[in-house]
Amino acid sequence: xxxxxxxxxxxxxxxxxxxxxxxxxxxxxxxxxxxxxxxxxxxxxxxxxxxxxxxxxxxxxxxxxxxxxxxxxxxxxxxxxxxxxxxxxxxxxxxxxxxxxxxxxxxxxxxxxxxxxxxxxxxxxxxxxxxxxxxxxxxxxxxxxxxxxxxxxxxxxxxxxxxxxxxxxxxxxxxxxxxxxxxxxxxxx
Amino acid sequence: xxxxxxxxxxxxxxxxxxxxxxxxxxxxxxxxxxxxxxxxxxxxxxxxxxxxxxxxxxxxxxxxxxxxxxxxxxxxxxxxxxxxxxxxxxxxxxxxxxxxxxxxxxxxxxxxxxxxxxxxxxxxxxxxxxxxxxxxxxxxxxxxxxxxxxxxxxxxxxxxxxxxxxxxxxxxxxxxx
Numbered sequence: 280x281x282x283x284x285x286x287x288x289x290x291x292x293x294x295x296x297x298x299x300x301x302x303x304x305x306x307x308x309x310x311x312x313x314x315x316x317x318x319x320x321x322x323x324x325x326x327x328x329x330x331x332x333x334x335x336x337x338x339x340x341x342x343x344x345x346x347x348x349x350x351x352x353x354x355x356x357x358x359x360x361x362x363x364x365x366x367x368x369x370x371x372x373x374x375x376x377x378x379x380x381x382x383x384x385x386x387x388x389x390x391x392x393x394x395x396x397x398x399x400x401x402x403x404x405x406x407x408x409x410x411x412x413x414x415x416x417x418x419x420x421x422x423x424x425x426x427x428x429x430x431x432x433x434x435x436x437x438x439x440x441x442x443x444x445x446x447x448x449x450x451x452x453x454x455x456x457x458x459x460x461x462x463x464x465x466x467x468x
Numbered sequence: 469x470x471x472x473x474x475x476x477x478x479x480x481x482x483x484x485x486x487x488x489x490x491x492x493x494x495x496x497x498x499x500x501x502x503x504x505x506x507x508x509x510x511x512x513x514x515x516x517x518x519x520x521x522x523x524x525x526x527x528x529x530x531x532x533x534x535x536x537x538x539x540x541x542x543x544x545x546x547x548x549x550x551x552x553x554x555x556x557x558x559x560x561x562x563x564x565x566x567x568x569x570x571x572x573x574x575x576x577x578x579x580x581x582x583x584x585x586x587x588x589x590x591x592x593x594x595x596x597x598x599x600x601x602x603x604x605x606x607x608x609x610x611x612x613x614x615x616x617x618x619x620x621x622x623x624x625x626x627x628x629x630x631x632x633x634x635x636x637x638x639x640x641x642x643x644x645x
Contacts, residue, residue, distance in 0.1 A: 340561075355565035405599075407635060408603070408616075415620055441497075459583030
């Protein structure tokens with residue numbers, strides 16, 4: 280919801296170290312199948328650390344850097360409120376529960392892997408997760424609405440990695456300058 | 469003495485960390501290529517299992533990398549893999565965050581942001597297809613993937629519902645085939 284009032288009045292200007300840690304602990308614990316929606320819920324709706332606009336900008340920068348955009352966002356949010364200690368607490372909070380849960384799941388899985396139902400569940404969940412990634416990419420493509428030149432760059436990345444299975448590093452190294460050139464031409468046009 | 473395995477884990481994932489624009493989903497094909505084809509650490513089937521387990525857990529999906537480290541070298545492997553995948557990209561995010569907040573009105577910042585968007589988008593789409601190739605063995609699993617993708621595109625509800633349904637359908641299918 281947008282309104283005419285300056286939302287900055289509602290936003291906290293200080294967030295303590297323990298609040299950062301506990302907030303990101305919760306985000307990590309809730310975040311099944313992509314944590315960005317949960318990060319937004321906890322950071323904006325629940326705790327009012329940032330406005331929607333600030334959060335979107337931070338996620339946007341996080342998206343174009345290497346690493347998961349939500350992890351990059353955690354770094355930048357931690358730095359903003361508590362400097363380097365804040366960064367470390369946000370990252371620790373975000374990773375702690377997922378690491379405990381994933382290793383527990385893996386231990387259980389090794390004991391029960393021979394049960395057909397368990398196998399079927401894991402195979403079914405993996406198929407669903409693949410669909411989640413595909414669907415997320417399509418949803419993003421629909422929302423971002425790339426210009427024609429940028430669309431060509433996106434298609435090249437898809438074909439090179441998704442269909443031809445070329446190694447990632449040279450493909451990214453070649454396509455990033457093309458993407459920037461496409462953006463520059465788009466602005467001049 | 470640090471075991472060679474830990475050094476290999478650190479090297480492979482630290483490099484991946486630096487090129488993982490778009491997150492773990494975007495580099496999934498490269499993670500698979502390194503772990504299965506290049507390093508020969510595990511079979512494709514084991515990799516698929518770890519991938520499925522990491523997807524059943526909450527949190528950033530790079531915990532797949534932590535799980536691979538755990539599988540290869542226990543707790544030390546988990547710690548090394550997690551730190552290797554996190555430290556390079558997080559350090560870069562730290563520096564970038566400070567640079568961008570200082571020069572956010574400059575033209576090159578805007579162009580860079582814009583130029584990286586299509587690359588990231590194409591990579592995530594490629595990941596979806598590559599994950600489907602690994603995960604879908606038959607008509608049913610393919611249908612589950614497609615149905616989940618359709619749900620995600622057209623609904624803003626939690627995708628957990630779609631994944632839980634797909635899992636339930638795949639279990640139920642055992643008893644009808």
